[in-house]
Amino acid sequence: MAVVSKKGNIYVYLLEKLNRGVSVRRLSEEYGVGVSTIYDLSKQKDKLLEFCIERDERRLLKSRKTLHRAKSHDLDRVLKEWIRHRRSESVPLSRETIMSQARRYHDELKIQGSCAYSIGWYQKGSADHEAAKEFVEEFARIIADEKVSPEQVYNADETSVFWRYCPRRAVTTSDEIAPTGVKDTEERISVLACGNAAGTHKCKLAVVSKNLHLHCFKNLHSLPVHYYANKKAWFRRDIFSQWFQKHFVPAARAHCREVGLRNGCKILLLLDNCPAHPPAEILSKNSVYAMCFPPNVTSLIQPCDQGILRSMKSKYKNTFLNCMLSAVDNGVNVERFRKQFSMKDAVYAVANAWDAVTQKTITGAWHNLWTAANRRDLSEQRDNTEVLTEEKMTADLLRYANSIPSESISKLEEVDIEEVFNIDNEAPTVFSLTDGEIAEMVLNDCEHNRSDDEEDVVSSAKRVSTQMTVKMCDKLIEALEQRAFMIEQDIMAIYKIKEKLLQQRP
Structure with missing residues (x-):
């Protein structure tokens, strides 16, 4: 970490809890910091701690507040009113827009303490109880x-x-x-x-x-x-x-x-x-x-x-x-x-x-x-x-x-x-179609489930004969029976597969 910002003290507290065994997910929720950020910090903790010691950061830490999601009632009320006004004007509000406005209000209202106004903050704050x-x-x-x-x-x-x-x-x-x-x-x-x-x-x-x-x-x-x-x-x-x-x-x-x-x-x-x-x-x-x-x-x-x-x-x-x-x-x-x-x-x-x-x-x-x-x-x-x-x-x-x-x-x-x-906690699963994509979907109905680079090459693997598969089942049963942690239902499942194979023999 070439440069450590004034948030370094916050990260020191975070790393101390991480070393004590607090989970990454819990720290992410508590401090409003992304999971990937915590991973990066943990890999550079030695440099961060060395920097803090050199600047006598411990003394400064006591006078600063830790990073957490916003708890100011003033900011909450102002932001809700801002959202209400914008929606009444039919202004589209995305998650990023609301998070950005919250950061601006945080500075304008001179709210004490810091807040990342991250996705985690947004999800918790936007939950309508x-x-x-x-x-x-x-x-x-x-x-x-x-x-x-x-x-x-x-x-x-x-x-x-x-x-x-x-x-x-x-x-x-x-x-x-x-x-x-x-x-x-x-x-x-x-x-x-x-x-x-x-x-x-x-x-x-x-x-x-x-x-x-x-x-x-x-x-x-x-x-x-x-x-x-x-x-x-x-x-x-x-x-x-x-x-x-x-x-x-x-x-x-x-x-x-x-x-x-x-x-x-x-x-x-x-x-x-x-x-x-x-x-x-x-x-x-x-x-x-x-x-x-x-x-x-x-x-x-x-x-x-x-x-x-x-x-x-x-x-x-x-x-x-x-x-x-x-x-x-x-x-x-x-x-x-x-x-x-x-x-x-x-x-x-x-x-x-x-x-x-x-x-x-x-x-x-x-x-x-x-x-x-x-x-x-x-x-x-x-x-x-x-x-x-x-x-x-x-x-x-x-x-x-x-x-x-x-x-x-x-x-x-x-x-x-x-x-x-x-790693995939906040990854998207859906997307909205553009006007052009809607037209393409209707006109090219068969293309939804295909990819430009999908491959349709015949596999070179040879088909395993029924006789060989039965022998493999016998070998697997023998191996499973030698392991104490295997239960009888698991072994019976292989026997059932073997029976199906034998019934299909010409």
Whole structure:
């Protein structure tokens, strides 16, 4: 760090807490500083601390306030009034515009202390608690009037996943400067997760990537996700509509029949106001209804935002990092591993991660929306399986990494693991179409799911014979039986696969 600004004292406090074990995510929320900023600070902490000591910064720290999101009632009232006036004039207000105006008012009003007015500040400050309360009351009335159970109420939401993002420290040596990481569309997928309030039905994930035709998908007859593609790897309204009509409605109907509900019973899908979602009135038909949350309340009451998506993503990242460490442990460098980890690996890993999200996690995420009075039937359903927390994942990963004789891997720290867990927290999943893109979409209907550089080359891999596959199953069963941590259901699953193969023999 060539130059340390007057905020250096704030960063010293932040680094002290980081050294005491406070998580990066918590520090980001407390100080209003971006996650990537904290990662950069941690890698340059020695220079920062040396600078502060030379200037007797400790004495100055006591007289300055720490960086935090704005708490001034004056600024809050002024900013709300400014927003009200601008909206009355039909002036479009983006998140960046509001954040910029808040910074100007901070200086003009001479507010004491500092505030970054970051995205985290905006999300917390813009959450409409009153609107959330009103929606919860309206939702309770609808549930009571329509007599729908938790089996019939769903929530769907999108999230981004940087599907093969490795810790920056893992791809450098001690003499190199850590890169910022690969964060373009090639490395990002958008994932749509949907499940019901009872936690008994998790719909098959929908995944949007950049490329539709890939070598790794050759000879595959099915995938564990609904797979789409476009140039930006973002959800669009046409993709969501296709998922809703072809997949969500039939799957939700089938589940309701399985749990004994009458055919044609009402089904309710809760959505946020993202541009990829068609209006609720367009989606609602044949006893399947869509209901949208008001603006600025999803961080408070949308179930998927209360830990469901986070649980899925952390489990995926844990799997990916374990694969990376295993590869390095077997002599494969990180960059080669990244190239070998395919989109097929990613979709199977994210599908497994979604399958591993527990019923307890899902029902707990509905607590803020579905009040205790309406959740008597939910409270009886508990998943007693121990939940693997992010802290335990991180500890296990570090323990594995530190045992590997590799300079870049053995020196990984908690902040490096948290970097991977948090790198895509604020990544977009949707985009709005321009007028030209709308015309292109209509006139070139087949192009939505294709990419300019997608490849349609026949894979050189030879088809494995049935006889050889059966022998591989026998070998796998033998290996699994030698490991005490494998349970009988896992081994039985391989036996069932073997039986299917034998039935298909000519």
